[in-house]
Amino acid sequence: MRDATGDRLGFRVAWGHLRTALGLGFRAAPTHLGGLVLLAIAAGSAPVLTAWFTGLVLDAVIGDTPVAPLVALSVTTAVVGIATVLLPRLSQYLEAEFARRVQVIALDRLFLAVNERMRGLSGVEDPRFHDRLRLAQQGGSAGPSDLVNNAIGVARSGLTTAGFVTALLVINHWLVVAVVVAAIPALRMEIVLSRLRAAAMWRIGHAGRRQYFYANLLTSPREAKEIRLFGLGAFFRDRMLTELRAANAENRTLDRRNLRVQAVLSVLGAVVAGGGLIWAVLAARSGQISVGEVTVFVAAVAGVQGALSGSVGHLAAAYHALLVLDHYHAVTTVEPDLPVPPAPARVPALADSIEFRDVWFRYGPDGPWVLRGLNLTISAGRAVALVGLNGAGKSTVVKLLCRLYDPTRGEVRWNGVDLRDTDPVELRERVGAVFQDYIEYELSAAENIGVGNLARLRDRDAIETAARRAGVHDALVALPKGYDTMLTRMFLPGIDTEDPDIGMLLSGGQGQRLALARAMLRDDPDLLILDEPSSGLDAEAEAEIHARLRAHRAGRTSLLISHRLNTVRDADEIVVLADGVIAERGDHESLIAANGIYARLFGLQARGYAGTTSP
Numbered sequence: 172m173r174d175a176t177g178d179r180l181g182f183r184v185a186w187g188h189l190r191t192a193l194g195l196g197f198r199a200a201p202t203h204l205g206g207l208v209l210l211a212i213a214a215g216s217a218p219v220l221t222a223w224f225t226g227l228v229l230d231a232v233i234g235d236t237p238v239a240p241l242v243a244l245s246v247t248t249a250v251v252g253i254a255t256v257l258l259p260r261l262s263q264y265l266e267a268e269f270a271r272r273v274q275v276i277a278l279d280r281l282f283l284a285v286n287e288r289m290r291g292l293s294g295v296e297d298p299r300f301h302d303r304l305r306l307a308q309q310g311g312s313a314g315p316s317d318l319v320n321n322a323i324g325v326a327r328s329g330l331t332t333a334g335f336v337t338a339l340l341v342i343n344h345w346l347v348v349a350v351v352v353a354a355i356p357a358l359r360m361e362i363v364l365s366r367l368r369a370a371a372m373w374r375i376g377h378a379g380r381r382q383y384f385y386a387n388l389l390t391s392p393r394e395a396k397e398i399r400l401f402g403l404g405a406f407f408r409d410r411m412l413t414e415l416r417a418a419n420a421e422n423r424t425l426d427r428r429n430l431r432v433q434a435v436l437s438v439l440g441a442v443v444a445g446g447g448l449i450w451a452v453l454a455a456r457s458g459q460i461s462v463g464e465v466t467v468f469v470a471a472v473a474g475v476q477g478a479l480s481g482s483v484g485h486l487a488a489a490y491h492a493l494l495v496l497d498h499y500h501a502v503t504t505v506e507p508d509l510p511v512p513p514a515p516a517r518v519p520a521l522a523d524s525i526e527f528r529d530v531w532f533r534y535g536p537d538g539p540w541v542l543r544g545l546n547l548t549i550s551a552g553r554a555v556a557l558v559g560l561n562g563a564g565k566s567t568v569v570k571l572l573c574r575l576y577d578p579t580r581g582e583v584r585w586n587g588v589d590l591r592d593t594d595p596v597e598l599r600e601r602v603g604a605v606f607q608d609y610i611e612y613e614l615s616a617a618e619n620i621g622v623g624n625l626a627r628l629r630d631r632d633a634i635e636t637a638a639r640r641a642g643v644h645d646a647l648v649a650l651p652k653g654y655d656t657m658l659t660r661m662f663l664p665g666i667d668t669e670d671p672d673i674g675m676l677l678s679g680g681q682g683q684r685l686a687l688a689r690a691m692l693r694d695d696p697d698l699l700i701l702d703e704p705s706s707g708l709d710a711e712a713e714a715e716i717h718a719r720l721r722a723h724r725a726g727r728t729s730l731l732i733s734h735r736l737n738t739v740r741d742a743d744e745i746v747v748l749a750d751g752v753i754a755e756r757g758d759h760e761s762l763i764a765a766n767g768i769y770a771r772l773f774g775l776q777a778r779g780y781a782g783t784t785s786p
């Protein structure tokens with residue numbers, strides 16, 4: 172067997188996936204699962220019984236049977252007939268409900284695993300992970316129920332096949348051989364096709380994600396301004412269509428192959444059935460079999476063919492579900508991107524220092540080194556500023572500090588504890604941060620601040636205090652629904668959707684203050700990280716925010732990153748990063764006196780503000 176990427180999928184792996192699917196089914200909907208099995212048995216026997224009783228009725232009519240038993244026989248046949256048409260409807264309902272329940276548990280497990288195992292950024296920045304995740308969602312949503320439903324389908328069709336085969340054996344055993352032999356190539360071809368389909372899904376997955384990305388770009392309010400201004404609509408539409416056409420071409424090739432195979436198999440089936448019919452008519456004419464047996468025979472040939480092709484279809488679909496479940500399994504068991512030891516070291520309160528010891532870092536094994544043996548100490552209670560040119564590695568230092576990545580070489584120590592020995596979740600509880608690329612969640616204004624500390628999500632007083640400290644309270648109160656205004660024009664709650672005031676967008680600077688308020692909702696973090704916290708603010712607001720931040724930082728350990736050097740001059744220590752190492756360090760005065768990189772950058776900015784670029 173092969174998996175969805177075209178590699179071999181061993182029997183043990185397939186068996187493991189089947190057990191996972193059954194386990195999910197039992198946990199999610201045991202009653203529905205039991206009901207489906209019972210219905211499968213009933214539905215599998217019903218067509219055989221219908222055909223058998225129809226034959227008996229016909230023979231009874233021809234054989235001059237008295238009225239009472241004839242009516243009883245007819246009524247029984249009718250009841251079996253009604254059950255035959257009703258059972259599939261009932262199964263359909265149970266299958267759908269079973270699938271819905273399994274989906275909830277499967278997706279819960281999937282995203283739990285993603286949260287637990289992807290605690291850093293390297294996994295979510297890997298495109299292959301996203302391709303897999305997309306298929307894993309598909310596999311997790313529909314895979315277990317598809318697998319169980321199709322396994323039941325195989326059993327149901329198998330029962331029907333067995334019943335009809337028994338009926339046929341009584342009349343003509345050679346025909347049984349012909350029908351069964353004709354089904355073997357069908358089974359083989361269906362399995363090959365389902366493997367090709369799964370491999371195509373893997374190949375198309377990437378194109379599908381890109382197509383979705385371009386489609387999203389064309390309608391996203393965030394990108395709308397730039398796309399319209401640069402006239403990029405046709406460009407991205409074209410790219411979207413290119414991806415769609417590529418996916419369509421793959422699917423078309425597959426459908427054509429499917430068509431060819433199905434056509435050959437159908438003709439084969441028709442030839443066998445036609446041959447059988449000729450034999451039955453001739454046999455009835457010569458008195459070898461009765462007219463009732465002719466109907467049983469015709470129904471049995473069609474029934475065996477239908478049930479066998481049903482079995483083959485179900486087997487192929489179950490096999491396909493197994494292949495897609497392989498992605499689900501891969502994501503739910505993926506190696507954690509940040510290994511956490513079984514008994515992680517506690518992250519102590521930051522009483523001493525954070526230390527980068529000879530830290531080397533690059534984003535991928537083939538990428539360029541971003542940090543090249545960085546040695547940096549942030550002493551507890553000190554305000555350290557990190558400056559440097561674009562791409563110098565400042566945000567990378569922050570990511571390592573929050574253990575969003577582990578150093579490629581060297582170590583980061585928090586009060587002497589290597590961050591690799593800690594649980595990042597515990598570490599992050601001690602850190603408050605405002606990132607350069609802060610997020611404005613599509614939630615209400617209050618919730619946008621509240622998510623900074625979920626324990627205070629409903630604590631309106633604490634939220635308002637944080638908003639005041641970040642200087643955004645007045646702006647939020649002025650919104651149409653105050654703190655309850657949704658900060659989105661994309662998603663509105665189910666109620667009140669006719670109200671045009673329910674969703675609003677903040678200005679860039681207001682959004683940045685909101686992100687600050689979110690960070691300020693954290694109870695006294697040991698370390699406050701401010702990565703360009705005022706880049707979106709006007710000069711007056713910037714000065715005001717930095718004054719607030721100074722007050723907020725006072726006595727705390729903080730790391731401030733800023734390109735506006737006037738905002739870092741009061742830091743206890745300013746560290747200049749260049750070429751992945753510390754180029755200069757000291758306070759503002761000593762760095763100006765040293766007349767190095769910092770002094771040059773500071774001078775350039777100061778002259779810019781003074782309105783002249785030459786000394």
Ligand SMILES: Nc1ncnc2c1ncn2[C@@H]1O[C@H](COP(=O)(O)OP(=O)(O)OP(=O)(O)O)[C@@H](O)[C@H]1O
Nearest residue numbers: 296534538541559560561562563564565566567568
């Ligand atoms: N996720 C990533 N994958 C690969 N390379 C990355 C990634 N993030 C950053 N880099 C690279 O690492 C280098 C340092 O980036 P970083 O964002 O740390 O710089 P910075 O000093 O914060 O820059 P800026 O002042 O522009 O914000 C850059 O060359 C950047 O291209």
